[in-house]
Amino acid sequence: MTILSHWSNKDRVNYGSEIQTFSHGLQRSGLFTDEALADLLDRHPSHLIDVCTMSDDPEFPSKHCTVDPAGATGAELVEAAKSGAIWINIREAMNRDSAYRPWLEQAYTELEDKTGERARKRNRRGGILISSPAAKVPYHCDPTQTLLWHIRGRKRVFVYPATQEFLPDEAYEAIVLGERDQDVPYRAEFDESAQVFDLPDDILVCWPHTSPHRVENQGFCVSMVMECTTRNSAVRNGTLYFNGLIRRHFGASPSWDKSGPIERFAKSLAGHVLRKLGAHRAHVREDFVRFRLDPGKPSVLAPVPAYIRNF
Template sequence: MSTALAQTSASRSANLAPLRKSVPVATVPDMLDGWTDEHSATFQSDIMTFRHRLEKTGLFSDDALVDLLERHPGTMLDVCTMGAADHPLYPNRFRTGDFRGIPGADLLAAAKAGKIWINVRQAMNIHPEYKAVLDRMYGDLSEATGNRAFNAKGGILISSPVARVPYHFDKTEVILWHVRGRKTVYVWPVNQTFIPDRAHEATLTNMIDDDLPYTADFEQHATVLRLEDGDGATWPLNAPHRVDNETFCVSVTTEYSTTESGMKNAAMLTNATMRRYLGAQPLYERDGAMSRQVKSFAGRIIRKTPLAKDNTHTDMVTFRIDASQEGYLVDVEPFERNF
């Protein structure tokens, strides 16, 4: 373990104070680097990549991340892995880990050497120095595109070289601001083959699982994005995607609601209710503008009633972080997450 990672929390905080002051957000010319009119025309309507300057803020270095992990609320932190294909209990399954009592330096070391990814949820909103960056990111984006982002939230992903995120989709608009490392993102079209309405509807009452049905045949239809330091990527609302790391990676993922995403989610909830209780076979893509508005209004009402059945499964912890073990992961008897 490096000397920097072995520092005590107190010494790390003392060392970070001048670091934060030395690169104030105001001195970074723009968060977007080389954004063009073509980017603006493509934004939200197609798959696209762009360049950004988040690394220049100094908030994503090893020392800064260790300090962040020490300060961030444990209830807003996820440490996860994927079970190997040959794992006897969790083959190819998403797994939640126990990180309690583990110093930030060890968590970062585990991300560099193990098979985990760490989601520092809403880090860009909770901590003032990161919130200033988030505001600048979306201020620059709004100025460039003329679009307004609503309730932008941002998390920081710190992930191992072998980490991967399975085939899934997001319910809101998302942007991936990749800061450090190399990763490959695979993105698919939004249609009934790759994200059938029935599967989309099923996730609307599940706050944990956004995974979708997937087969290896899908691969030939994916758009492949290879991201390196300072690359950003975004894609149309609900586009299915998966991610494979090639090195240790640090990324910022931001999400925000729009009129379109809010309307679609509510309308899809109405369709899910019609499918479950009336035996109907609705398709969002077949609905006209008026129908979508009516279903969206109905969906907002349904969401407050018992008709919106909650299928959220219990988040079970199946491993813990142990710095004394190779790979940093130790299986535990499963228990419900209570931290």
């Protein structure tokens, strides 16, 4: 089985430094039909399934709020995504489930052959997103190297420059320290600098590491998100982790842009050591549930008194 095609030498050179799109063949696996996804949801560990809806937070438009899906079957969750306003992330489905794992491994093999960039095997993950026609993903940045393999539906993706204007160091530090999820403060005028892609079925889109992005569905959508750690992403994350700690604890004003490769390498080593020692534990945020899904009425989300997620 071959998943990727039409990859040129120019694409190889530009990978990781430019936004790129490619055709892929994941849909022909038969693993992304409604029925296959419902079966997957029924057997996947519940703590690795996120069901969310969108909030109206003015600073973080469309910020995701956790929904309790207790009692819903896989088929009911798929129906809820079709008729309601929810976003489902089946985390690590592609690397944990035996039916999906060969396709993820093949995708990584082909991508590494075409780009020459190796991902660390222990950090290779693939989640499956099932989302409503009304679903949106807020303006955010992924700390991992992330590729969006869109499979079914119409999806509009906005990708922004990875500069201080769109992603200040302090915002990225908050992400790697765990102070907040991956959301970044957004202003409507940012869209003037975005590259916008309307994705049909079976399109892979990839962008430089740390490029902020957001998504607006144009219909019911199914996608796979590939996440991995590369040498470049590991250095940046370790450095910004270290910078975040010294900014918070010692009032320092470090800068990624003004640092050189030797400084970044040294800070990255120190950051990874401090992470292993648990220096970030005081900063880890908690996930609050704010809605409950009614299995009998898949389009209905009932507000509940906020409580810390326990499932």
